[in-house]
Amino acid sequence: MLNNYENDKPIKSALITGKKNYQNITNDTLNPIINKAGNLWWIFFIISLLSFLWGLICILYTIGTGIGVWGINKTINWAWDITNFVWWVGIGHAGTLISAVLLLFRQKWRLSINRSAEAMTIFAVIQAGLFPIIHMGRPWNAYWVIPIPNQFGSLWPNFNSPLLWDVFAISTYFSVSTVFWFIGLIPDFAMIRDRITNPIQKKIYSILSFGWGGTSSEWQRFEEISLVLAGLCTPLVFSVHTIVSFDFATSIIKGWHSTIFPPYFVSGAIFSGFAMVQTLLGVTRKVLSLENYITRDHIEYMNKIILLTGGIVSLAYISEFILSWSSKDPFEKFIYFSLKAATGPYWWAFWILILCNVIIPQLLWIKFIRRSFFWSYIIAIIINIGMWFERFDIIVLNLSRDYLPSSWTGFVPTFVDVGIFIGTIGFFFSIYLLYIRVFPVISQSELKTLIPCQGSKKKL
Numbered sequence: 001m002l003n004n005y006e007n008d009k010p011i012k013s014a015l016i017t018g019k020k021n022y023q024n025i026t027n028d029t030l031n032p033i034i035n036k037a038g039n040l041w042w043i044f045f046i047i048s049l050l051s052f053l054w055g056l057i058c059i060l061y062t063i064g065t066g067i068g069v070w071g072i073n074k075t076i077n078w079a080w081d082i083t084n085f086v087w088w089v090g091i092g093h094a095g096t097l098i099s100a101v102l103l104l105f106r107q108k109w110r111l112s113i114n115r116s117a118e119a120m121t122i123f124a125v126i127q128a129g130l131f132p133i134i135h136m137g138r139p140w141n142a143y144w145v146i147p148i149p150n151q152f153g154s155l156w157p158n159f160n161s162p163l164l165w166d167v168f169a170i171s172t173y174f175s176v177s178t179v180f181w182f183i184g185l186i187p188d189f190a191m192i193r194d195r196i197t198n199p200i201q202k203k204i205y206s207i208l209s210f211g212w213g214g215t216s217s218e219w220q221r222f223e224e225i226s227l228v229l230a231g232l233c234t235p236l237v238f239s240v241h242t243i244v245s246f247d248f249a250t251s252i253i254k255g256w257h258s259t260i261f262p263p264y265f266v267s268g269a270i271f272s273g274f275a276m277v278q279t280l281l282g283v284t285r286k287v288l289s290l291e292n293y294i295t296r297d298h299i300e301y302m303n304k305i306i307l308l309t310g311g312i313v314s315l316a317y318i319s320e321f322i323l324s325w326s327s328k329d330p331f332e333k334f335i336y337f338s339l340k341a342a343t344g345p346y347w348w349a350f351w352i353l354i355l356c357n358v359i360i361p362q363l364l365w366i367k368f369i370r371r372s373f374f375w376s377y378i379i380a381i382i383i384n385i386g387m388w389f390e391r392f393d394i395i396v397l398n399l400s401r402d403y404l405p406s407s408w409t410g411f412v413p414t415f416v417d418v419g420i421f422i423g424t425i426g427f428f429f430s431i432y433l434l435y436i437r438v439f440p441v442i443s444q445s446e447l448k449t450l451i452p453c454q455g456s457k458k459k460l
Helices: 022-034 038-067 080-104 108-112 113-135 139-145 162-195 199-208 216-249 261-287 294-324 328-333 339-341 347-365 373-400 415-438 444-449
Strands: none
Touching: 022 162, 022 415, 022 444, 038 113, 038 261, 038 294, 080 108, 080 113, 080 162, 080 216, 080 373, 080 415, 108 294, 108 444, 113 139, 113 162, 113 261, 113 415, 139 444, 162 199, 162 216, 162 444, 216 261, 216 294, 261 294, 261 373, 261 415, 294 328, 294 347, 294 373, 294 444, 328 339, 339 347
């Protein structure tokens, strides 16, 4: 009996379709940078820019007037702002995880998606970082979030506070992720430098490429530093969202001081991050005509991870619900996973969460849907919505029914709350769309390792 090699048949389906050669990959990487943008890119960009401008106006209105223009009150003093912060941080954490962990495990299917995932990390963390600054009401004092001694009095940074750990964790993660992302771009910057004719662009890409010549020693150092950075990024991914969960878990608010929060937040972050990568790839694939590089196999692999992490998140939901149901504490009956949450004033938010994060993702068990670009894109957007409502439930629902019944109240967002959130989404997509026009969005140097050597009949 002939084995796969003797049969000259690939063991797995090809990760690049269209019978591409080295030259095709180079051209397809270069085309979005040297050619004019298509109509589809302009449509997405104008919509994103308008959303961003709306959000910018709302931010300026908040700064000029004060955070009283938000829907917060003395009971629910954290609402959409901290919801948005945690949501964006969660999305940001999955990007580097996708790239770093899959690199360590030598998963070739990462090569078409890692650039988008890494860029998503950086851009999402930027959005998250806006909210603590805006929430201060006085952004000119934003340096107060940095743990430096207070020269105006005796107040010093509290190193026992997880809020301070947040600053260290997120800034470290952002720095390492940015270096990891930039190092991976250097060979592609050199390729653009060598082929572009515009002298100004040539000079810029020459600076960005750091004099890369493509020698064997440079490639060896490139591989080594990539592995070292991947090894550094991986534990950071787990540590950062764990520390974000400590912001809640170390408090005395019922429903927050839960030991399940660290793994629950990390799995939720990966769940929402993969969904956002699916969303970005859906846009990138169409806008840049990369159908041969972002294939159904890539979509299916990511959907399988979404199924796995979605299962972990669903298990955490069940655990929280059982703990609330079996608790003797009457106030525990009002936490974000409880009978009161399902039937109380925020029942609609609870059931949107269940529908988006638990029920609809189960459709991915069907192979046709799991490999469908359209349905994967729709389900990814639904998961993003569901994960935002999960954060909303954790924060608003728990705060609305605290230990003092006389202070029970509700939360109604204002147009400023909505505008700032939509503005950050517009900002995120605006810089991402600009990014894919000036930076190589696929790694041409690494993708070339997936095709047979030219002149060879061997299939990979």
